[in-house]
Amino acid sequence: MAERGGFGRGFGRAGGGGERGRGDRGRGRGDRARGRRGPRREEEEKWLPVTKLGRLVKDGKIRSLEQIYLHSLPIKEHQIVEFFLGPALKDEVMKIMPVQKQTRAGQRTRFKAFVVVGDSNGHVGLGVKCSKEVATAIRGGIILAKLSVIPVRRGYWGNKIGKPHTVPCKVTGKCGSVTVRLVPAPRGSGIVAARVPKKVLQFAGIDDVFTSSRGSTKTLGNFVKATFECLLKTYAFLTPDLWKETRFQKSPFQEFTDFLAKPTKISLIEDVEKTPIY
Amino acid sequence: MALSQRERDIQIMLAAAVHLGTKNCDFQMERYVWKRRSDGIFIINVGKTWDKLQLAARIIVAIENPQDIIVQSARPYGQRAVLKFAQYTGAQAIAGRHTPGTFTNQLQNSFCEPRLLILTDPRTDHQPIREAALGNIPTIAFCDTDSPMRHVDIAIPANNKGKHSIGCLFWLLARMVLQMRGTVTAAQPWDVMVDLFFYREPEEAKEREEEEGAVQEFAPTEYVAPPLAFAASETQWEGAAPAQWESEPAVGLPGALVGAPVAAEWTAVPASGWDAAAPTISPAGWDAATVPVASGWEAAGPPAATGWDPANL
Numbered sequence: 001m002a003e004r005g006g007f008g009r010g011f012g013r014a015g016g017g018g019e020r021g022r023g024d025r026g027r028g029r030g031d032r033a034r035g036r037r038g039p040r041r042e043e044e045e046k047w048l049p050v051t052k053l054g055r056l057v058k059d060g061k062i063r064s065l066e067q068i069y070l071h072s073l074p075i076k077e078h079q080i081v082e083f084f085l086g087p088a089l090k091d092e093v094m095k096i097m098p099v100q101k102q103t104r105a106g107q108r109t110r111f112k113a114f115v116v117v118g119d120s121n122g123h124v125g126l127g128v129k130c131s132k133e134v135a136t137a138i139r140g141g142i143i144l145a146k147l148s149v150i151p152v153r154r155g156y157w158g159n160k161i162g163k164p165h166t167v168p169c170k171v172t173g174k175c176g177s178v179t180v181r182l183v184p185a186p187r188g189s190g191i192v193a194a195r196v197p198k199k200v201l202q203f204a205g206i207d208d209v210f211t212s213s214r215g216s217t218k219t220l221g222n223f224v225k226a227t228f229e230c231l232l233k234t235y236a237f238l239t240p241d242l243w244k245e246t247r248f249q250k251s252p253f254q255e256f257t258d259f260l261a262k263p264t265k266i267s268l269i270e271d272v273e274k275t276p277i278y
Numbered sequence: 279m280a281l282s283q284r285e286r287d288i289q290i291m292l293a294a295a296v297h298l299g300t301k302n303c304d305f306q307m308e309r310y311v312w313k314r315r316s317d318g319i320f321i322i323n324v325g326k327t328w329d330k331l332q333l334a335a336r337i338i339v340a341i342e343n344p345q346d347i348i349v350q351s352a353r354p355y356g357q358r359a360v361l362k363f364a365q366y367t368g369a370q371a372i373a374g375r376h377t378p379g380t381f382t383n384q385l386q387n388s389f390c391e392p393r394l395l396i397l398t399d400p401r402t403d404h405q406p407i408r409e410a411a412l413g414n415i416p417t418i419a420f421c422d423t424d425s426p427m428r429h430v431d432i433a434i435p436a437n438n439k440g441k442h443s444i445g446c447l448f449w450l451l452a453r454m455v456l457q458m459r460g461t462v463t464a465a466q467p468w469d470v471m472v473d474l475f476f477y478r479e480p481e482e483a484k485e486r487e488e489e490e491g492a493v494q495e496f497a498p499t500e501y502v503a504p505p506l507a508f509a510a511s512e513t514q515w516e517g518a519a520p521a522q523w524e525s526e527p528a529v530g531l532p533g534a535l536v537g538a539p540v541a542a543e544w545t546a547v548p549a550s551g552w553d554a555a556a557p558t559i560s561p562a563g564w565d566a567a568t569v570p571v572a573s574g575w576e577a578a579g580p581p582a583a584t585g586w587d588p589a590n591l
Contacts, residue, residue: 050389071414076384251414253391257346261343
């Protein structure tokens with residue numbers, strides 16, 4: 001029976017390599033993704049921020065991503081992340097998974113793309129997107145991954161010499177049945193992990209770590225989400241060096257209210273035509 | 279015997295029945311309850327209400343740009359009060375249905391990111407509370423004894439069921455804010471009556487409108503103001519179009535729309551009046567809402583049509 005949806009319509013490569021390419025894509029570099037960056041660059045230049053945070057970032061009022069993390073501001077536009085991490089940010093498609101839904105006239109196939117994004121220096125993001133075409137799914141996945149970029153805390157195994165190279169303490173993350181445990185390792189151990197979490201940890205910028213996992217790690221979706229959760233927790237853990245009282249800083253929305261109060265050109269026109277209520 | 283400001287306010291609150299709670303009490307509201315009456319109703323300690331109002335006013339004043347504050351009420355009893363409050367303090371008012379996603383969906387037309395949210399009832403306005411929690415927006419709410427307190431940052435214990443009560447509270451809050459800002463002082467007391475904030479039933483509003491001839495003009499403050507040519511033209515359509523108003527399926531027709539401070543209504547929130555008039559019409563169907571209105575205007579002739587074209591016709 002002729003397959004519906006993606007297989008025929010989508011990428012020739014994807015159609016044939018739906019099953020075969022799984023391994024390839026996992027191991028290979030994000031070559032295809034890089035190819036995509038050409039046309040995307042033009043769109044980036046035309047970024048018109050919609051959110052307050054976006055406007056502040058575009059005008060350079062925000063010094064770094066860390067400032068955004070400090071105030072727990074939700075990042076809604078992926079260009080914000082690109083602004084700060086831009087060139088260093090690499091992405092990798094972990095897996096393209098065809099998923100199917102049964103309809104009266106056969107199966108409706110869609111492709112689910114798992115994309116991991118990161119500069120190998122303390123920032124990782126994970127995006128999952130499902131779409132009728134592989135390329136769309138990957139593109140969407142990269143955007144979602146950028147939106148979900150998280151800071152990763154690194155520490156030392158013993159003796160604080162040089163730069164932090166491993167996790168600050170034992171952390172564990174769980175998703176579905178998969179639990180992933182990261183254990184600090186001495187320098188030079190490298191990332192002792194399975195292929196999948198190894199990729200994520202490399203993107204995070206962790207040099208040495210021991211891992212232990214449990215559960216159905218075959219399900220790549222859950223495995224990758226569990227390591228991501230784990231890395232999230234590195235900054236959620238209260239260690240003694242964080243015992244000092246926080247000095248609160250003003251939220252950027254408060255600091256820059258005057259700048260934000262200025263309407264952008266678009267909203268000026270809108271104010272006249274369209275009344276602001278809801 | 280002179281009463282202090284606080285005592286006078288408390289007298290007003292008692293007259294407006296602010297102290298009457300409900301037959302149930304949420305455990306987190308227990309600290310504000312004074313006693314339980316013999317018929318089962320919990321009585322709120324109005325002194326604490328006053329203190330919380332002061333605290334809320336201080337927070338409102340601390341926001342540098344008043345336009346970043348959103349005051350909201352889904353229930354008709356609170357809609358007029360909310361609109362008036364916004365008018366006098368410079369905030370933005372949402373009366374009627376809160377479209378889900380206004381605080382979280384950046385692609386929506388009505389997307390806004392407020393710095394502060396003020397609500398009349400955490401139970402009926404639960405949707406904005408939820409969205410505020412997602413967007414780091416502090417929330418102030420008038421909580422009754424049985425109101426859920428989840429995600430409410432400043433709870434003002436009060437009766438949010440009665441129309442006098444809600445009106446009185448918003449009036450007091452507005453006055454406190456103006457006092458703290460310095461706009462209103464002991465030398466220049468605030469000349470606005472509490473009654474302005476009370477919800478008016480549609481029949482009552484219609485009677486009033488027939489009595490009144492003149493339209494009082496209110497000087498708009500900083501926010502976007504369409505030309506004041508409105509004020510003059512309003513008298514014409516006002517008198518001519520009461521018939522159209524009756525046919526509106528309005529429940530909580532804020533009396534404000536009809537009669538006195540209509541000009542102010544327009545300057546502050548031109549369309550919110552319509553939304554209040556047709557709470558069942560979703561903002562997406564906003565165009566639908568303007569259709570019944572447009573017919574009214576045609577009947578009244580096109581007075582100062584130039585003034586209105588940009589608005590929404």
